[in-house]
Amino acid sequence: MQRQPLVIANWKMNGDRHLVASMAEALRESAAKHPQVDVVVCPPAVLLPAWQQAAFYDNLKLGCQDVNEHGHGAHTGEHSVALVQEAGVSVALVGHSERRQFYGDTAERIAAKVNTLQASGMTVVLCVGESAQQREQEQTFVVVAQQLHDALQHVEQCSNLVIAYEPVWAIGTGLTASPGQAQEVHAFIRNWLSDKFGPAGANLQLLYGGSVKADNAEQLFAQADIDGGLIGGASLVPEQFVAICNAAQTRSK
Numbered sequence: 001m002q003r004q005p006l007v008i009a010n011w012k013m014n015g016d017r018h019l020v021a022s023m024a025e026a027l028r029e030s031a032a033k034h035p036q037v038d039v040v041v042c043p044p045a046v047l048l049p050a051w052q053q054a055a056f057y058d059n060l061k062l063g064c065q066d067v068n069e070h071g072h073g074a075h076t077g078e079h080s081v082a083l084v085q086e087a088g089v090s091v092a093l094v095g096h097s098e099r100r101q102f103y104g105d106t107a108e109r110i111a112a113k114v115n116t117l118q119a120s121g122m123t124v125v126l127c128v129g130e131s132a133q134q135r136e137q138e139q140t141f142v143v144v145a146q147q148l149h150d151a152l153q154h155v156e157q158c159s160n161l162v163i164a165y166e167p168v169w170a171i172g173t174g175l176t177a178s179p180g181q182a183q184e185v186h187a188f189i190r191n192w193l194s195d196k197f198g199p200a201g202a203n204l205q206l207l208y209g210g211s212v213k214a215d216n217a218e219q220l221f222a223q224a225d226i227d228g229g230l231i232g233g234a235s236l237v238p239e240q241f242v243a244i245c246n247a248a249q250t251r252s253k
């Protein structure tokens with residue numbers, strides 16, 4: 001079965017209403033050039049209403065960068081699944097390395113978030129990836145397998161699940177994994193998912209993230225097990241992001 005290409009913008013703590021307007025317009029204008037590509041934008045939560053107001057096209061969805069694992073209550077500063085859904089969100093990133101490193105996303109919390117999201121029917125984009133030191137010590141596969149195991153240990157069926165491989169050393173550094181390095185880990189992840197979930201696991205969309213730009217996207221997306229990208233810096237520049245969406249379209253041909 002052919003997997004639909006998918007490109008996700010992670011704006012992190014960047015952007016404003018003007019960028020929402022210019023990005024929405026650029027995407028709308030280019031939509032005809034990437035009709036087979038699912039595009040998701042994950043702005044900071046306060047910009048979700050601005051995105052909701054911006055005109056939409058069929059394959060564009062809204063995402064959030066994180067959610068709280070609890071349903072509601074005294075969790076100052078946090079957003080529940082119900083709150084982000086109210087803002088039009090249907091896709092959530094979970095376990096981004098910045099949240100793992102700096103904002104207390106332990107393996108247990110990540111698993112709890114995955115479970116809460118799965119129960120809601122939202123699409124989970126689980127982020128995994130090794131640090132530079134772990135790669136040097138040849139721990140990449142061990143680390144990625146452990147992260148997958150920890151996050152998915154209570155998950156029995158894998159609908160609405162996407163895995164993003166984001167090597168920490170490639171995020172925001174300009175150091176992209178080579179297509180070969182990225183493919184090797186994606187193939188490993190696909191095997192792992194196949195072992196756990198069977199054919200449905202083997203057919204999940206897998207994304208690469210880490211310094212994807214307009215000029216390296218096509219080569220990365222051409223790899224057998226890479227179905228698209230999770231884009232940080234380049235998702236803040238309309239021409240760059242549109243070019244990356246166009247590169248994903250070539251994959252589906």
Ligand SMILES: O=C(CO)COP(=O)(O)O
Binds near residue numbers: 166170173209231234
């Ligand atoms: O962390 C990322 C996306 O989630 C990748 O960020 P960059 O594309 O800026 O390296």
